Amino acid sequence: MQALYIHNTLTRKKELFKPINPEVVGMYVCGPTLYSDVHIGNCRTFTSFDIMYRYLQHIGYKVRYVRNITDVGHLEDEVAGTGEDRIGKQARLKKLEPMEIVQRYAFGFREVMGLLNILPPSIEPLASGHIIEQIEMTQQIIAQGYAYVHEGNVYFDVEKFAQKHNYGILSGRNLEDQLNNTRDLDGQEEKRGRLDFALWKKAKPEHLMRWNSPWGEGFPGWHIECSAMSQKYLGQTFDIHGGGMDLIPTHHTNEIAQSVGCCTHAPVNYWIHTNMLTLNGQKMSRSLGNVFLPVELFTGMKLAANSPSATPSQALLAEKHPLFDKAYNPMVVRFFMMQTHYASTLDFSNDALQASEKGFNRLMESYNTLYKITPEKTSSFDIKKIQEDCYAAMNDDFNTPVLISHLFECARIINLVNDKKETLTEPDIDLLKKIYQNFIEGIMGITREEQSGKSAEALNGVMNLVLNLRKKAKDNKDYATSDEIRNKLQDAGIQIKDGKEGAAWAML
RNA sequence: GGUCCUGUGGCCGAGUGGCUAGGCUCAGCUCUGCAAAAGCUGCUACUGCGGUUCGAAUCCGCACGGGACCUCCA
Structure with a gap:
């Protein structure tokens, strides 16, 4: 087994990865909330964790990879406790059942994941299918004294929790700072503390998604589904929990509080967070309105205003997209993403994409050349060393940009041998084939375009x-x-x- | 305002205190009827000012610039 080092958000350090069970890894990643189409920033996160999933398996672990789908309970204004369920709102506007919305976006989400060759997780649980587990966990937290009921709502008592535990262990923030940085927010009067968050929300009459509970009809709070589902499928303590770094201060902080509040011990050993994707230096997010969609990137076209769906296979396209000169193959997009480390921001631009595409084509061309070169009696390169370098790069916190630099070294060697300027033995050529298969296809998840039919x-x-x-x-x-x-x-x-x-x- | 991250060559982007990452662009060359494509070679940069050190892109301080979070977000 390779000695893998992972940057752990909990300790802010690279640590040697030691799973609880020596051969098995439990990994949970926060998946999408299905109230709109997955955007390319979301895709970056799932691509990053796909690489980790693939690499962990490649070095011999059995991985149970759980990535949830949140289809309920996500409020528009969580802290204030006002606003309505996002999915319910979309449903009302479009005169559809909530599950129709979920179904449509789930379909689109999976299609985009497939185009990007992101492997399906081992389990993809729906929040709406785990209401009972969420209710039970809420009850346990109440029993432990860390939550209180107020008129059909259940809130987590952050200040009480913080008396015994470090609430800001993940974000590195202290409670006082967080309490003092108050902004004027409405709808807070039901809560005892400003940082308290809902475990269960009472459903208003117009709310479409609702379930019975010990506290009346309602729906679960945003954070509880991840705690409940990760515990159900991975246990009370598991190895890796991942997500975008924007989830650190609220969602993941509250997940830890819930799990500790319920079961008294920390749920996760290694927290991994991916950085944001930016567009012209600004974070891409739905609230800023600067998102573009995978289908737009893959086609170079803008989605038509009247398109019934943004799912690539169903989308109606309008004019040329102002941001892109051309269409980019999903594999090029994947490669482009991997040329930046997952913990760094990745800035999208047409120039950067084009640069990546050229490099990508050259690398893939060398893959074809590799099968044409003829072996000689001696090798003028140390191919084993390069293989070691490739593993070293991945073992160093999944450093794909460095891995790619070594692969370009392979490409240069292949071309030189092809030009008869240098030589390789048959075993070395076979080793290069193995390196390309393992790292380009197996770990980076890049498929070769094969024309058939x-x-x-x-x-x-x-x-x-x-x-x-x-x-x-x-x-x-x-x-x-x-x-x-x-x-x-x-x-x-x-x-x-x-x-x-x-x-x-x-x-x- | 508070907390934190960050600033690398024309562009993108790795960098564990000493050993020119890599990609794209550009230039030269090879190939070629011409061109394109492809290939080879070349291009030694680290925001500024101090400090620590034999030695700093890398550690520390200050300044300036950029960003994130504190509010839903991958």
């Missing part, structure tokens, strides 16, 4: 014919014809690449 075969045949005709023209020094073929194909979206051993072609 009847139409691809037919196109191949046609192109071979065209290239032969062009070669004949060139042999006859009929450059007018050969250039015409080249230019017309270019217009049709096919690029001719003349090489030493004949011409190749590629779709633009």
Whole structure:
């Protein structure tokens, strides 16, 4: 087993990863709230944890990866306790059942995850399917004395909790600072303390999603579902809990409080937080309105105002997207994301994407070349060392940018060998194939585009014919014809690449 | 206002106190009927000012710039 170091938010340090059970890892990641379409910032988080999931498995762990779907109880104004359930609001506006909204966004979410080749988690629990567990946990917290009931609502008593436990252990903030940084908020009178948060909310008459509980009809608070579901599937203490770093001060802080308040011990050993995706240096978030959608990035087009859905397979597109010069393949997007470490902000721009795309294509081209090079008796490179470097990069808190730099070193070697400027033995070539398979495909999750099927075969045949005709023209020094073929194909979206051993072609 | 993070070459982006990350751009070269593509080579940067140190992009202080959180957010 590799010695893996992970940056733990709890300690703000890189720590050697030691799972509770030596062979099994329990990992929980906060998934989406299905009140609108998943945006590209969300995708970054899930991509980052996908890499970790893949790598943990690659180095030999059995991983139970739980990523929830929140489909209830998410208030628009959690602290004030006003506002209505987001999903319920969407449903009313669109005259749909709440579960219709959830179904639609869940479908779109999974499709986007699939396009980005993000593996499905082992368990994807719905909050609405775990109301009983959430009620039971709330009861336990009340029994422990850390929650109180007020007219059908149940609130967590943060100040009482803080007398015995460190409430700000994750965020590093002390309670007094948080209490003093008060802003004027409405609807606070039901709570005893400013930082108290709802475990259970009484449903107003117009509220659509409601369940019976010991405190009357209502719905669970935002934070309790993660505590209840992680405990159910991973146990009272598990190895890794992840999410976006914007969840640290409220959601994850309250999750810890709930679990400790319920069971008296810390729920998670390693907290991992991914940084935000920015657009022109500003965080992409729904509240700022600067989000763009995966389908827009993948097509280079803007979603039509009347599109019934933003799910890539169903979206109606309008004009060219002002932010992008072109469409970007989901694999390029994945690669682009991995060129930045998960804990750094990632700034989206057309220039940066294009730079990534070129590098990506070059790397993938070297993958094809790797299968064409011929072995020699000696090697002029130390391939084993590069493999070790690749593992070292991943073991150092999943450092994918450094991993990628080593892969580009491989690409350079492959090209040099292909040019007969350097040599590799057969075992070294096989080792390179293994490195590419393991790291590019297995761990980075990048799939090679393989053209197959009847139409691809037919196109191949046609192109071979065209290239032969062009070669004949060139042999006859009929450059007018050969250039015409080249230019017309270019217009049709096919690029001719003349090489030493004949011409190749590629779709633009 | 409070708490915290951050500032790297034309651009993006890694960097564990000493050993030129990497990608893109650009330049030169190879290849080529021309071009494109591809490949090779080159381009030694760390916001400013102090300090610690034999030595600092890396540690400390101050200043300035950027950002996050404190309110739903991945």
